Amino acid sequence: MNKLENSYNLIKAFYSDPVKTNISPASGFRSRCEFGYRNGSYTMVSNGQKVYISKLDLAHPLISELMPKLSIKINDSYLLHKKLFQVNFRANNLNKIIVSLIYHKEVNAELLEESSRIAKDLKIEIVLRSKKKLLCTSNEILEELINSNNPFYLYQTDQTFFQPNKYMVPRMVNLVESFIKDPNDLLELYCGCGTFSIPLSRIFNKVFATENNRKSMMCLDMAISKNNISNINYSRLSCDEVSEAMTGRLFNRLKGEKLADYNFSHLLLDPPRSGLTDDVISLVNRFENVIYISCNPDTYARDLSKLIEYKISKIEFFDQFVNTNHLEIVSLLQK
Numbered sequence: 001m002n003k004l005e006n007s008y009n010l011i012k013a014f015y016s017d018p019v020k021t022n023i024s025p026a027s028g029f030r031s032r033c034e035f036g037y038r039n040g041s042y043t044m045v046s047n048g049q050k051v052y053i054s055k056l057d058l059a060h061p062l063i064s065e066l067m068p069k070l071s072i073k074i075n076d077s078y079l080l081h082k083k084l085f086q087v088n089f090r091a092n093n094l095n096k097i098i099v100s101l102i103y104h105k106e107v108n109a110e111l112l113e114e115s116s117r118i119a120k121d122l123k124i125e126i127v128l129r130s131k132k133k134l135l136c137t138s139n140e141i142l143e144e145l146i147n148s149n150n151p152f153y154l155y156q157t158d159q160t161f162f163q164p165n166k167y168m169v170p171r172m173v174n175l176v177e178s179f180i181k182d183p184n185d186l187l188e189l190y191c192g193c194g195t196f197s198i199p200l201s202r203i204f205n206k207v208f209a210t211e212n213n214r215k216s217m218m219c220l221d222m223a224i225s226k227n228n229i230s231n232i233n234y235s236r237l238s239c240d241e242v243s244e245a246m247t248g249r250l251f252n253r254l255k256g257e258k259l260a261d262y263n264f265s266h267l268l269l270d271p272p273r274s275g276l277t278d279d280v281i282s283l284v285n286r287f288e289n290v291i292y293i294s295c296n297p298d299t300y301a302r303d304l305s306k307l308i309e310y311k312i313s314k315i316e317f318f319d320q321f322v323n324t325n326h327l328e329i330v331s332l333l334q335k
Helices: 003-011 061-075 107-123 169-177 215-226 239-246 276-282 297-306
Strands: 019-025 032-038 041-046 049-053 085-093 097-103 125-130 133-136 142-146 152-156 185-189 206-210 230-234 263-268 289-294 313-318 326-335
Touching: 003 297, 003 313, 032 049, 041 061, 061 107, 061 297, 097 289, 107 125, 107 133, 133 297, 142 169, 169 215, 169 289, 169 313, 169 326, 185 239, 215 230, 239 276, 276 297, 289 297, 297 326
Parallel strands: 019 313, 097 125, 185 206, 185 263, 206 230, 263 289
Antiparallel strands: 032 041, 032 085, 041 049, 085 097, 125 133, 142 152, 289 326, 313 326
């Protein structure tokens, strides 16, 4: 049974109509890639086994082209090669790349000087990371233009979650926007860098976004400024704290905002693969309209079985990672 059949079988008790599947190109789609580095080569795990590679056809063409050139530079430099154990790549639609070199030694000024020379030669930015230390050749922040129906800018760093498929993100944003009817205010959990917060701010009166990652909050703040948005407020709150704030508890991190003063018509959830906790399920039940974006059909179906007051009004599959078992679900749940 393939992943599409499996996913449909998981949700057919909640939704019996055919489900549209958005298919990604089979190569060149990954704008975010992470590799081990060993014996002078990139490594990844395939079928439970470590494999050595020089490039990756699934990666954004800029990343795939850069990989062998960068490994030659690394291997020619004892300083760069010594105790290097991971190399991360991020590319944007503006032909910029940030590479993160992650070490089992403390990064220092000497290593930064060597990296800066290579960054200049390859026309990239390099971030050096070791335990509790980060150095960069110029800027650790990557600006991204999302070419959806209404284009907008986002920001990311190597330490933030960012949707990796450059073809699927605009489609997902466009679909979520199409879900919205009779909007008032939006509450968003797991907002990340603002992939949905930013475009949805054009539809809702006000948006309140929450996220635990400090770097994601920094990137969201930059995107709010870049896109000239004035109706998004945000705070680094856990889901439990959001529940308490909804009942009137004040946190210093809310900076005077009172969630009880909002008129929330919609809730947006984009949780990790583990899905929703029972505390979040309790919070969800306060809302009439819930946009649920899931990267795990198994936990999505589990959560639906607990949300007994809701039905799936709209749903589509996004095959972000062709020829793997991964599948993204974008849906609208309504009471």
